[in-house]
Amino acid sequence: MRHIAILGSTGSIGTQTLQVIEANPEQFSVSVLSAHSNDSLLEEQIEKFRPELVVLTDKSAAERLAKRYKGKTRILSGEEGLIEAAIHPRSHIVLTALVGFAGLRPTLAAISAKKTIALANKETLVAAGEIVTKAAKENHVAIIPVDSEHSAIFQCLQGINMTSVRKLLLTASGGPFRTLNKEQLKTVGVSDCLKHPNWSMGKKITVDSATLANKGLEVIEARWLFDVSYDQIEVIVHPQSIIHSMVELIDGCVLAQLGLPDMRAPIQYALTYPERSTANFGRLDFSKIKSFTFEQPDTDIFTALSMAYEAGRKGGAFPCVFNAANEIAVQAFLSGKIEFLHIADIIRSSLNAFEASDSVTLEALLQADAWARKRAAEDIASLT
Ligand SMILES: NC(=O)C1=CN([C@@H]2O[C@H](COP(=O)(O)OP(=O)(O)OC[C@H]3O[C@@H](n4cnc5c(N)ncnc54)[C@H](OP(=O)(O)O)[C@@H]3O)[C@@H](O)[C@H]2O)C=CC1
Numbered sequence: 001m002r003h004i005a006i007l008g009s010t011g012s013i014g015t016q017t018l019q020v021i022e023a024n025p026e027q028f029s030v031s032v033l034s035a036h037s038n039d040s041l042l043e044e045q046i047e048k049f050r051p052e053l054v055v056l057t058d059k060s061a062a063e064r065l066a067k068r069y070k071g072k073t074r075i076l077s078g079e080e081g082l083i084e085a086a087i088h089p090r091s092h093i094v095l096t097a098l099v100g101f102a103g104l105r106p107t108l109a110a111i112s113a114k115k116t117i118a119l120a121n122k123e124t125l126v127a128a129g130e131i132v133t134k135a136a137k138e139n140h141v142a143i144i145p146v147d148s149e150h151s152a153i154f155q156c157l158q159g160i161n162m163t164s165v166r167k168l169l170l171t172a173s174g175g176p177f178r179t180l181n182k183e184q185l186k187t188v189g190v191s192d193c194l195k196h197p198n199w200s201m202g203k204k205i206t207v208d209s210a211t212l213a214n215k216g217l218e219v220i221e222a223r224w225l226f227d228v229s230y231d232q233i234e235v236i237v238h239p240q241s242i243i244h245s246m247v248e249l250i251d252g253c254v255l256a257q258l259g260l261p262d263m264r265a266p267i268q269y270a271l272t273y274p275e276r277s278t279a280n281f282g283r284l285d286f287s288k289i290k291s292f293t294f295e296q297p298d299t300d301i302f303t304a305l306s307m308a309y310e311a312g313r314k315g316g317a318f319p320c321v322f323n324a325a326n327e328i329a330v331q332a333f334l335s336g337k338i339e340f341l342h343i344a345d346i347i348r349s350s351l352n353a354f355e356a357s358d359s360v361t362l363e364a365l366l367q368a369d370a371w372a373r374k375r376a377a378e379d380i381a382s383l384t
């Protein structure tokens with residue numbers, strides 16, 4: 001029996017993880033759940049999965065729940081509570097399904113407590129890839145990818161020596177605006193942006209898919225997960241999202257992982273790894289697939305992707321700055337304060353103004369993150 005802690009259990013990845021656990025009660029149990037402020041859904045999850053500990057990072061949400069809840073599950077709150085959730089002694093695996101930079105400290109805490117990490121929270125590896133992967137190595141902890149592309153690559157790489165790998169091919173759907181030009185992008189709104197062609201996901205990542213910042217974050221995530229150079233990572237647009245990513249080997253052979261766009265498949269693989277379990281998520285029917293198409297991403301229009309490569313290659317705290325500026329810009333876009341194209345402008349402004357220091361300590365990254373958030377907020381204020 002594997003005991004699973006889910007950080008971010010009320011979100012898109014969190015709820016799908018609980019579906020996987022519910023379908024495999026003989027294999028998994030829930031030790032810990034966390035959310036930010038959705039106390040009512042968390043309470044339903046407590047009733048169904050009976051975790052030992054739950055955390056609401058929003059203190060007033062935690063107080064609300066504590067007032068009415070009479071059961072045995074312990075309730076904690078705030079960032080300190082989230083760290084407790086990450087290191088709970090019963091858990092074998094910590095699945096990081098919370099969104100944004102908030103995932104970094106609990107992930108590091110879970111690594112120090114020697115938990116296997118099933119990583120959905122890509123922002124953690126983007127902001128602090130070097131520190132997180134070094135900590136994982138030192139603690140002999142595995143980081144198993146949940147992100148669909150990285151899970152695909154991870155699956156392709158089973159039994160493959162990295163010296164045989166020429167490059168990783170990250171597939172991208174192209175998002176809802178793949179066929180639009182810059183003029184057309186000036187007028188797209190939040191509701192257009194939230195209509196992803198293939199995946200149903202949380203709002204932040206759905207906007208990231210539309211700007212291609214998601215693919216940029218994934219390039220940096222892949223660099224750290226698989227210890228490859230940026231020259232070895234290529235993005236290819238595949239609008240059908242059936243090929244989840246590929247690996248090209250030195251002899252020219254290409255390995256791919258295919259499946260319906262359903263996150264429960266990579267989630268389940270991360271939880272059962274290195275084994276596999278039967279699943280009933282739906283199957284690919286090749287007789288019904290009309291075409292598989294591929295194209296180059298248009299980085300003149302979707303500049304967030306080339307900025308991510310640029311930030312990644314510069315290294316140090318630049319990816320952290322890219323991530324922070326993007327998080328603030330996406331929030332502002334979702335709340336109607338800025339236009340879609342401003343998101344990339346805000347990232348560009350932070351990357352241009354950032355003065356790098358030599359050190360890549362956690363402290364330096366926290367400072368870079370705070371600096372970029374402030375800078376992005378100032379840019380947003382000047383636009384509104
Ligand atoms: N959705 C998907 O299909 C995929 C997602 N990912 C990655 O997985 C992560 C989660 O994405 P997704 O599930 O879509 O996101 P959602 O927005 O759907 O869910 C986010 C979860 O995190 C909690 N949360 C939000 N803010 C904080 C915070 N500051 N501190 C602690 N907890 C917080 C939310 O709680 P509450 O509900 O209370 O607000 C919720 O449980 C992201 O990093 C994303 O990039 C990767 C691949 C695919």
Ligand SMILES: CC(=O)[C@@H](O)[C@H](O)COP(=O)(O)O
Nearest residue numbers: 147148172173174175209214
């Ligand atoms: C499901 C998943 O892994 C997302 O990251 C997805 O890949 C987003 O699709 P895009 O390819 O449009 O960014």
Ligand SMILES: [Mn+2]
Nearest residue numbers: 147148149218
């Ligand atoms: Mn992905």
